[in-house]
Amino acid sequence: MKKRILCYLLLVVALLFSACNQEESLQNPAKIVIKVVDEAGEEVANADVSLEGIATAKTGDQGLVVFDGIRQSKLKAIISKAGYDSEKEKLKLTDLSTKLTVKLTRTELDKDEMVIVDAKYYIDIDDNVLKLLFKTNPANRVNLYLGESSDSLVKVKSNINYDNQGLKLEGLTPNQTYYYKIEAINGENTISTEVSSFKKMSATNNWSPAKWPRESIFYEVFVRSFYDGNGDQIGDFVGLKEKLPYLKELGVDALWLMPINDSPSYHGYDVVDYYDTNPDYGTLEEFQEFLQTAHENGIKVIMDLVVNHTSSRNPWFESSAYEDGSQYRDYYVWQDEFDDVNERGPWGQRVWYQSSTKKAYYADFWDQMPDLNFSNPEVRAEMKQIARFWLDPNNDGDFSDGVDGFRLDAAKHIDDKDSDVTHNWWQEFNTAVKEVNPNAFLVGENWAETDKMARFFEDLDASFNFSLADRMIEVANGENVDIIKELKEIHAKYSSYSDRFIDATFLRNHDQNRVAAELSASEDKMKLAASLLLTLPGTPFIYYGEEIGQIGAKPDDNIREPFDWYSDAKGKGMTTMDKGGFYHPMAYTKANDGISLEEQEGVAGSLFEHYKRLIRVRKANPAFFSSANYTKLDISGPNYIYKVESPQNDYDFFVLHNLSNSLQKIEINAAAYELLTATTYNASDILEVPAYGTVILKSKATGSELFNVKKVVFSYQAESNVDKVLLLGDIASWKIKDGIEMENKDNDGSYEVELNLIPGNYKYQFVTETETVEPNIPLSSDGQKNQIQINKSDGKETIDHTFSFDLPEDVDEDARVSLAGEFNGWNPHATEMTDRDGDGICEVTIKLSPGEYQYKFVINGGERWISDPKANKYSNDGNRNSIVTIGGHTFSYNPDQAIDGVMLIGDMNDWRFYETILREDANTGRYEASLWLEPGQYQYQLIELKTELDPNAEQVDGTNIITVE
DSSP: OHHHHHHHHHHHHHHHHHHHHHHHEEEEEEEEEEEEEOTTSOBOTTOEEEETTTEEEEOOTTSEEEEEEEEESEEEEEEEOTTEEOEEEEEEOOSSEEEEEEEOEEOOOOGGGOOEEOTTOEEEOSSSOEEEOOEEOTTOEEEEEEESSTTOOEEEEEEEEOOSSOEEEOSOOTTOEEEEEEEEEETTEEEEOOOEEEEOOSSTTOOOOOSGGGGOOEEEEOHHHHOOSSSSSSOOHHHHHHTHHHHHHHTOOEEEEOOOEEOSSSSOOSOSEEEEEOTTTOOHHHHHHHHHHHHHTTOEEEEEEOOSBOOTTSHHHHHHHHSTTOTTGGGBOBOOTTOOTTOBOTTSOBOEEEOSSSSEEEOSSOTTSOBBOTTSHHHHHHHHHHHHHHHOTTSSSOGGGSOSEEEETTGGGTTSSOHHHHHHHHHHHHHHHHHHOTTOEEEEOOOSOHHHHGGGGGTOSEEEOHHHHHHHHHHHTTOOOOHHHHHHHHHHHHHTTOTTOEEEEESOOTTSOOHHHHTTTOHHHHHHHHHHHHHSSSEEEEETTGGGTOOOOSSGGGGSOOOOOSTTSOSTTOOOSSSSOOSSOOOSOOTTSSOSHHHHTTOTTOHHHHHHHHHHHHHHOGGGGOGGGEEEOOOOSSEEEEEEOOTTSSOEEEEEEEOSSSOEEEEBSSOEEETTTTEEEOTTOEEEEOTTOEEEEEESSOHHHHBOOEEEEEEEEOOTTOOEEEEEETTSOSSGGGOEEOBOTTSSSEEEEEEEEOSEEEEEEEEEEEEEOOTTSOBOTTSSSEEEEEOSOOOOOOEEEEEEEEOOTTSOTTOOEEEEEGGGTTOTTTEEEBOSSSSSEEEEEEEEOSEEEEEEEEETTTTEEEOOTTOSEEOSSSSOOEEEEESSEEEEEOOSSOOSEEEEEEGGGTTOTTSEEEEEOTTTOOEEEEEOOOSEEEEEEEEEEEEEOOTTSEEETTEEEEEEO
16 A cells, blocks of 8 residues: 555656646747836847846847747846846746846946046048047936037937947038037936037048059068068068069069068067158168159059057057156057956957056057057047158159058958947048049958958958958869859949949968968969969959969968078078068978079969969950959859950950869860960860860850850759759869759759750769758757757866878878967967877877867978868868867767768858768767857757769769760
8 A cells, every 4th residue: 555655656746747847848949029128118229138048149229139949938037238237037938929028227326436438539420420439337328518619519419328339420510610518417416528629520431442453463572571682681672672673574563562660570560650661671761762663663562551550669659558648648549447358359369458557458469569549539640641651751742752552451450349430430541541642542451251341342442352362262272163153242242332342352461371381382273373363353462472382381470481582592682581580480481492483484384474474464454354344154064164355355255264183175166366375276176274274265256156065964863851962073073062953843853953064074973962850859849950958168177189180192101290270379380290100190189178179280380281181160261271179069960871971050050051061980880070059049950961873874983974075
């Protein structure tokens, strides 16, 4: 009897426990909408809303925040914002959609706690709008008084909710002086500023882009490493002047000089005197002599102007930091009552640094480069004066002794918190520059995604196209990229801001591994990269040494090594890294390696002569500068072909790049003239294009008339569970992510695709994609996806991780192998790897904190940089850096049939295909990948990848082959 009672009690407890669990967990995911208002019922934007242990978010402009996919029925929400008392709400969800309004009450302050700072800061938005940039306690409301005299102030803004995001004044009259006073209110307490004034600027964005750069080719020069003219082994203006004939022979029209101002660093990006030159480079008079000679030779010169920050040794900063009442105090961003010195910068870096005598100061890049304060009108005026000095030193309207424009370093970082300050400053600056010299050219370094950098075309003549640079390197490395399509998409975004944009194109610059390092020092691939740069539209920039294939890889000074003039790497004018403050010794400039001007000049087929010929072809045919002239031909295969219309002529150009590693023979159907080799072709002639080679045909024929193109249909009958079929091979690419998606028109499993192909032999195969899920993992409401909850990040203790690298066959077994990545500053010399077991596998074990890290393997200190073929994930920035996850969440899948791979798509990678590939464990057969995830809910799918052959086609060496006649 006792046993029965005990069993009954246990059953009741179990049922109660089960009921509780069911009550805690919803059967279907729910949505929660939370609206945050203040005590007056006004929406509160930027409030932090946290669902404890699940997710956090900020309210939008309407005070709203939405959480989707919630499965817990009982929750606690915490709502907070600076200046308000925090609120906690317990939620019990019974419906699939729950709406909640939470009221925040402003924090009451004593009068002596209330402050208003930066009352004299402002930025002109346009000719009639100005934005005040003051800050006050977030709990305060604000009144603003404005008038045309100090004794006629009228309240124009009353009792406003102010978030320290700036206050715009509209309807102002250009060139009118206004007076204003700010009043802050908290409960019964009120404080106000003294009366300040501003003169409303006119013509705030009144400029037109310079015309000459549209059909120019630029050459970026690091003066210190280029040519020594006075015998001290440091590059200088005298040497630069002496080598103008070389630059003219190469064919460039303009030079971009990296910083030439006085600076304590070898690179010059921390300026101590904006009105003088670096003593290592020479005097101001020598610089002007160089400028005049360059101009006499038809070469224009723009200089790097570094205005985002100065050197910490700049007299302005020293006065600001150490002198009480300094006139330069507000030239820099000093911590005020509302700054968080623990905040992180745009790429997660430390940005606040403590001064020895005063509060902390802001520095985006490092503590020796304090940021200037462009909210301060005095800083803006100073920088415009500096520009005037370099454009027209004598202020006589004769620009022969002045520069022709500026490359603007770190242009997007002027104010990382207020984009209005950044963009409207550059509009103000460009207008001031064009008032001095309407033909001056401004090009900005705005290293960001296209969507973000495109807005700078409202402000500047040009911006560097980092996205296109990465795509060109990818193409040269064998990636299948429709570069004309991507370029047109990029230009469409540019045009949405300005149809007068100048696209500054380039392959690599002084902040990136050199082209040779990115392309494994392959001369053929470097030629292909050059051919892309100089046959695509835009204003191309060539980094010094690129034209001879100089190698260079991080750290930074090793991508800025001496230009190699001679075969033995020494001689008249050669510079050295033993002088001038370089941080590392020379690593890549070597004797008799084929990488010098002396070894390539006049040598048929050399990289240098290839550059020269491309430049001459481009300059002789201005159609190559305009994107409106470009159309990709609809021809698949290893050749990427585009047409460049020449509107003023009765012929057009056809550019053909062979993206394969084998010779391509193409029969042409009409007369054409090949520009690079100066060869005439007639109908039925065979055009031979070497591996990674380029031909530029001039012809009166259309694309369909010039090339013999056949339509070919590829088909595959798939199993019923297959969701997608891709076509891989010589036709497009052998990489899954670049495969051609086939169409299942009738939903009967018969997949087809029709392609235009030039006659020849093509190898191909199919890859099927089948959607699946991880068993034993909760599903989303539609039952099609897995859903996981990450409640908290793993601990921050370090973990031993072993990197292993199986030496490729084309790497000498005695080669030095090292590991470079985010964990060691990308230093190729810092972490050596060793072959512990003599099996050709190099290894190294290092301690890492949980997180994600990018890395690559490095051969012989930087001769080659190689991605890890065993990595689960790669960066999508064009560098294809390997990514390793330390700690984090492990996704695991055990297939019930033989497959060739598993792909993960989901919230954690924005549902991007082919970004996260699970790797097979040879011992268990399981496929796994670890990812570092922030707390929150994630939905995802797994996709099985399986290689298939066409049973109805000829097979050779495990692939299909088709002959197109």
